[in-house]
Amino acid sequence: MKLSKNFTNPLAANNPVIVQILGICSALAVTVKLEPALVMGLSVTFVTAFSNLIMSLLRNGLPSRIRIIVQLVVIATLVIVVDQFLRAYMYDVSKQLSVYVGLIITNCIVMGRVEAFALGNKPWDSFVDGVANGIGYALILVIVAFFRELFGSGTLFGFDVLARFGYTNNALMLFPPMALIIIGCIIWVHRSINKDLQEK
Amino acid sequence: MAINKNSNVYIIIYTVVMVVIVGTLLATLATWLKPTQDANVLNEQKVSIMKAFGEADANFDEVVTMGRITAGEFVAVEEAADVQAVFALLGNRKALGEATDELPIFKFEKDGVAKYVLPIVGKGLWGDIWGYVSLYVVDGKLTISGIVMDHAGETPGLGAEIASAGVQGSFADKVLYNEAGEFAVRMQKGGAQNEHQVDAITGGTKTCDGVNAMLETSISKYKSFLDTLTVAVAEDTTAEEQPAEEPVEEANVESVNVEEE
Numbered sequence: 233m234k235l236s237k238n239f240t241n242p243l244a245a246n247n248p249v250i251v252q253i254l255g256i257c258s259a260l261a262v263t264v265k266l267e268p269a270l271v272m273g274l275s276v277t278f279v280t281a282f283s284n285l286i287m288s289l290l291r292n293g294l295p296s297r298i299r300i301i302v303q304l305v306v307i308a309t310l311v312i313v314v315d316q317f318l319r320a321y322m323y324d325v326s327k328q329l330s331v332y333v334g335l336i337i338t339n340c341i342v343m344g345r346v347e348a349f350a351l352g353n354k355p356w357d358s359f360v361d362g363v364a365n366g367i368g369y370a371l372i373l374v375i376v377a378f379f380r381e382l383f384g385s386g387t388l389f390g391f392d393v394l395a396r397f398g399y400t401n402n403a404l405m406l407f408p409p410m411a412l413i414i415i416g417c418i419i420w421v422h423r424s425i426n427k428d429l430q431e432k
Numbered sequence: 433m434a435i436n437k438n439s440n441v442y443i444i445i446y447t448v449v450m451v452v453i454v455g456t457l458l459a460t461l462a463t464w465l466k467p468t469q470d471a472n473v474l475n476e477q478k479v480s481i482m483k484a485f486g487e488a489d490a491n492f493d494e495v496v497t498m499g500r501i502t503a504g505e506f507v508a509v510e511e512a513a514d515v516q517a518v519f520a521l522l523g524n525r526k527a528l529g530e531a532t533d534e535l536p537i538f539k540f541e542k543d544g545v546a547k548y549v550l551p552i553v554g555k556g557l558w559g560d561i562w563g564y565v566s567l568y569v570v571d572g573k574l575t576i577s578g579i580v581m582d583h584a585g586e587t588p589g590l591g592a593e594i595a596s597a598g599v600q601g602s603f604a605d606k607v608l609y610n611e612a613g614e615f616a617v618r619m620q621k622g623g624a625q626n627e628h629q630v631d632a633i634t635g636g637t638k639t640c641d642g643v644n645a646m647l648e649t650s651i652s653k654y655k656s657f658l659d660t661l662t663v664a665v666a667e668d669t670t671a672e673e674q675p676a677e678e679p680v681e682e683a684n685v686e687s688v689n690v691e692e693e
Contacts, residue, residue: 295437298446302450317465321468323473
């Protein structure tokens with residue numbers, strides 16, 4: 233019961249991007265096309281899941297004075313692992329993501345979950361929490377990228393969709409502010425469904 | 433005795449062990465993946481060169497002759513070590529920009545027309561710009577057949593447009609040198625006005641200036657070789673376009689036949 237709530241909570245009611253407003257930087261930068269957005273989402277999921285798992289395993293022997301440094305080393309290692317694999321096996325996507333893979337290290341979601349959850353919970357719970365938060369992030373990225381690619385380039389995953397209906401691409405969708413506007417719209421819809429999130 | 437987790441000794445041992453584990457892990461991973469990553473980079477260089485030739489689907493290894501220009505002469509590169517050195521140079525933009533000898537060049541022949549691809553490197557507004565330009569001789573004039581450009585960090589939608597197919601396509605059929613023998617291809621603000629010029633990108637003037645400088649400096653290094661090219665092609669044309677590889681005797685017989693008719 234608790235485990236399933238751990239998993240579903242970050243997907244909607246406590247989504248890291250649209251409720252906690254974390255990880256916005258990369259949400260703006262890598263959502264021009266669906267493919268890099270999806271890869272970015274999966275990379276972050278991998279990093280949050282395993283940094284949570286590893287830090288949860290280490291939590292009892294961890295000297296609290298160097299807690300943050302150890303977290304950074306673990307997260308940075310995982311990010312480098314992801315980056316190296318992308319360069320080797322998904323070269324084109326890694327070129328599109330460029331510095332943003334490395335910047336996962338600074339993504340507040342990752343360190344936030346380690347601090348807030350993994351250091352006080354058992355490994356399996358922490359792993360599930362990491363996966364769920366990663367997916368919650370990926371979900372928003374994919375939704376934003378869906379609209380930006382569809383209306384900005386007329387394609388989805390590179391396949392022509394709107395172009396065949398004589399649609400003229402809207403270059404405005406390709407600029408970063410549009411990602412912020414779409415995220416704003418998602419937050420709006422989300423809050424009108426979850427009334428308890430609305431401030432009085 | 434309980435271990436004091438905040439003692440200096442514990443912390444130092446903890447960090448040392450952690451760093452050794454992480455260091456070993458990452459070093460192993462990097463060494464293990466390096467060949468695949470290098471292959472990706474090499475493949476990208478080859479694909480870019482084939483795109484510049486306008487033959488994106490052809491296999492680089494089968495159709496392209498690699499060479500280096502030394503003192504104005506085309507010297508074919510065949511040894512594996514030399515091939516590697518050429519690609520390493522292409523991957524090192526700083527060294528490539530400074531090179532003055534043993535300049536890399538790629539030759540591709542189709543339907544009796546030889547095209548040459550030269551690497552180009554320069555500076556845009558925010559960072560490096562680079563690419564490959566394909567040249568051939570039309571009516572005795574050196575002409576661009578295709579160009580591929582990429583950039584490190586030009587402004588999206590403005591300078592970054594040099595990486596788009598539209599801008600690159602507008603370089604096709606531009607003649608390199610004007611009547612006075614000066615390098616004349618440039619991205620012209622206000623629109624192309626003659627057979628040498630290309631429309632500049634609105635809002636991307638500084639990047640376009642960078643492209644102009646890149647083309648002139650990079651191509652000028654090959655000038656002595658390119659000059660021999662136009663002369664050679666001109667001679668070929670006057671010799672009734674006889675394929676050079678045909679045995680001389682046969683060629684003679686044919687020319688006699690022509691006279692008889």
